[in-house]
Amino acid sequence: MYSIDEAFLKISPKVARDPEAMTELGRDIRSTLRRLIGVPVCVGIAETRTLAKLSNRAAKKLDVFDGVCVWPATRPEWRHRLMSSLPVSEVWGIASRLERRLVAMGISTIADLAAADPVRIRKAFNVVVMRTALELRGVPSIIAEEDRTGRKEQLIVSRSFSEKVTTRDGIRQALSIYAQQGATRLVKHHQVAKLMTVFAGTSHYSEQRSSPSVLVKLPFPTADPVELTHAAHRLLPLIEDGIRYARAGVMLTDLRLADAHQPLEMFRHAHEESGVAELIDKIQRKEGRELLGLGYGGFRPGPSWQMKRSMLTPRATTHWDELATVRA
Structure with missing residues (x-):
């Protein structure tokens, strides 16, 4: 789990070698979640976490993918055109302040960051930005232990x-x-x-x-x-x-x-x-x-200042005793 509505999944090497199998996996994830809990999701599949986030954005924004974008299955010229058209701020982890510094170095698009010299990026910023640049090239550089998986900062x-x-x-x-x-x-x-x-x-x-x-x-x-x-x-x-x-x-x-x-x-x-x-x-x-x-x-009885919950919406998806009742 990465956030309340995002998760990274690692697929098996056998599936990863077959673009059609990866597409089928993404569609199965979408249909299963829609059927079981009624939540629409988009799936992005790629060699690195950063590219997977970018693929997910494409799956969400472009109707041609129908909610599932498998990055290795797309044409190289299309990938280059997409990365050249998106500002560097669209990259996972690049905030507006960092974007301004990158633009000052002549790096204004995602394609620019992917093509930048990693050593130069590390000297100008830090190892985190260098790893992001490498990930955009398809080189896995963010390992699982460095994800904010289930960790809270406060x-x-x-x-x-x-x-x-x-x-x-x-x-x-x-x-x-x-x-x-x-x-x-x-x-x-x-x-x-x-x-x-x-x-x-x-x-x-x-x-x-x-x-x-x-x-x-x-x-x-x-x-x-x-x-x-x-x-x-x-x-x-x-x-x-x-x-x-x-x-x-x-x-x-x-x-x-x-x-x-x-x-x-x-x-x-x-x-x-x-x-x-x-x-x-x-x-x-x-x-x-x-x-x-x-x-x-x-201390009991409970304090009178506690929030009133008499009008709380039933938790029909998580509590057996609050399941919705359907009357014919």
């Missing part, structure tokens, strides 16, 4: 309250719940965080405006709900009773893969070693999110 848990929160204890409960939800998401993505930003705020139209926030540097990268909850409470000294707060939240940044960072023994906590985050997540997924929480995040 994680935010924040909600507007259904009714204003006017006490420090109310904000404490909200931050406890949000910190524990953040821990659950980190565990899901096999990540840990080193920085936490905690914030709260009144309505933009409130007479008493207040937007306290604090940046907490965690002692070590962690996904432990106890540590994250303690960190979130660092905002509480800035919270004033009587102020009508409309929202609060936590933002986790400096995210890293969990397996890549093991703290020294002196920094480890027993509750983190016991897998508290994984245990809470497993129980909540099985029995319901409202069943279990740590400290203030586990």
Whole structure:
């Protein structure tokens, strides 16, 4: 998975040697997804990820491909004409600021970047742009580990309250719940965080405006709900009773893969070693999110400020008990 609506698939060498087989594969993907979940998709197949993205764009924009573009099956002159007609900003990973610098070097189209000297590109920019130029030539240079596959650069848990929160204890409960939800998401993505930003705020139209926030540097990268909850409470000294707060939240940044960072023994906590985050997540997924929480995040009955969900659209494609009912 690359994003919410994109994925890279690696096809077998046998299929990759046969343009007709690749086209048939693309059509099968399109028809299967349309039949099973009703979502129209386009498929681009090429030797590299960058060319696959370009092929997908062609499949989406040009009716002649009918949603499936197999780059090796197209004529070389057509490929050159297409790449010469598209600005370099259409290349995956080339933003507007980078485009301006490339244009200043005389590289204004995709064809120009593909023909550029890779060594010159690396000296002028960096190895990432050089690899993009190589990929446009059909040389695989972006390996799977370098994709942003399932990795988040930041994680935010924040909600507007259904009714204003006017006490420090109310904000404490909200931050406890949000910190524990953040821990659950980190565990899901096999990540840990080193920085936490905690914030709260009144309505933009409130007479008493207040937007306290604090940046907490965690002692070590962690996904432990106890540590994250303690960190979130660092905002509480800035919270004033009587102020009508409309929202609060936590933002986790400096995210890293969990397996890549093991703290020294002196920094480890027993509750983190016991897998508290994984245990809470497993129980909540099985029995319901409202069943279990740590400290203030586990107080029952649930807080009155939580978002109202009585008018929530049924989740007919993901929950058995909310399947659509058809009446004759």
